[in-house]
Amino acid sequence: MREIKYDAIVEAVADMCQRANYDLGADVVQAFRQALRSEVSETGRDVLSQLMENAQIAARERVPMCQDTGVAVFLVEVGQDCRIVGGSLYDAINDGVRKGYREGYLRSSIVGHPLERVNTGDNAPAVTHVELVPGDKLTIHFSAKGGGSENMSALKMLKPSDGVEGVKAFVLETARNAGPNACPPMVVGVGIGGTFEKAAYLAKKSLFRPIGERSPRPEIAVLEEELVEMCNKLGIGPQGMGGRTTVLDVKIEIYPCHIASLPVAVNINCHASRHKEAVL
Numbered sequence: 001m002r003e004i005k006y007d008a009i010v011e012a013v014a015d016m017c018q019r020a021n022y023d024l025g026a027d028v029v030q031a032f033r034q035a036l037r038s039e040v041s042e043t044g045r046d047v048l049s050q051l052m053e054n055a056q057i058a059a060r061e062r063v064p065m066c067q068d069t070g071v072a073v074f075l076v077e078v079g080q081d082c083r084i085v086g087g088s089l090y091d092a093i094n095d096g097v098r099k100g101y102r103e104g105y106l107r108s109s110i111v112g113h114p115l116e117r118v119n120t121g122d123n124a125p126a127v128t129h130v131e132l133v134p135g136d137k138l139t140i141h142f143s144a145k146g147g148g149s150e151n152m153s154a155l156k157m158l159k160p161s162d163g164v165e166g167v168k169a170f171v172l173e174t175a176r177n178a179g180p181n182a183c184p185p186m187v188v189g190v191g192i193g194g195t196f197e198k199a200a201y202l203a204k205k206s207l208f209r210p211i212g213e214r215s216p217r218p219e220i221a222v223l224e225e226e227l228v229e230m231c232n233k234l235g236i237g238p239q240g241m242g243g244r245t246t247v248l249d250v251k252i253e254i255y256p257c258h259i260a261s262l263p264v265a266v267n268i269n270c271h272a273s274r275h276k277e278a279v280l
């Protein structure tokens, strides 16, 4: 059984929190460049250029690219042949978030009680999802998830007879409702199938996949591309100023479901699609 030290997790998490907020991923930068070439609106192109310049300043000056430095969301793949020594996985992740956000001067955006609403002051606790996988590695995927775009997400329990057309209509309706509030161009994560909570998890999980990487399932890859095209006809454009770049991508994850159900969740991400990965 391979051992992974608590402190190694803390350091890896702290580092990811800072890098994600300072260095926009290569996939997002590439998507901006591509959008700049295909955007027909002059205002849209101007906004895209400003978003790129903003990302360059953040990387150069080691400052966050957005004032909303996000809720810390983790997807951790725990190899069943490894064990964590020195403390619990959840504590290590929360300690890493505290260290990363404090030392990186990143905004604390978490309230300790959803109704009493007092800021915890250190951006902890994180939202951590764990999957048990074969092997002896610990793979940590991190996303700094903006509140504005998260708020525009939605879930619907469709009827099986609604089928793929019902799914498309719901994704489009959610993207349209998000409009400028989600700081477009957006990345749209879609979870189809499973149960109520599984669909929401799948939608979140899909956002960890890099922009431009299609689903390995051919029929789902086609649906992703079709939805990108449909969303980009909504006319919302960069920062809601009009144009054809409303989304940078649509990602879909699916799971088997009950004969009576067709759950669909849409998790919206903003243009500041910040995610990093560490393997221990």
Ligand code: SF4
Binding pocket: 066, 067, 068, 069, 070, 145, 146, 147, 148, 149, 150, 181, 182, 183, 270, 271, 272
């Ligand atoms: S939605 Fe994204 S870009 Fe907009 S304020 Fe929040 S983190 Fe920043």
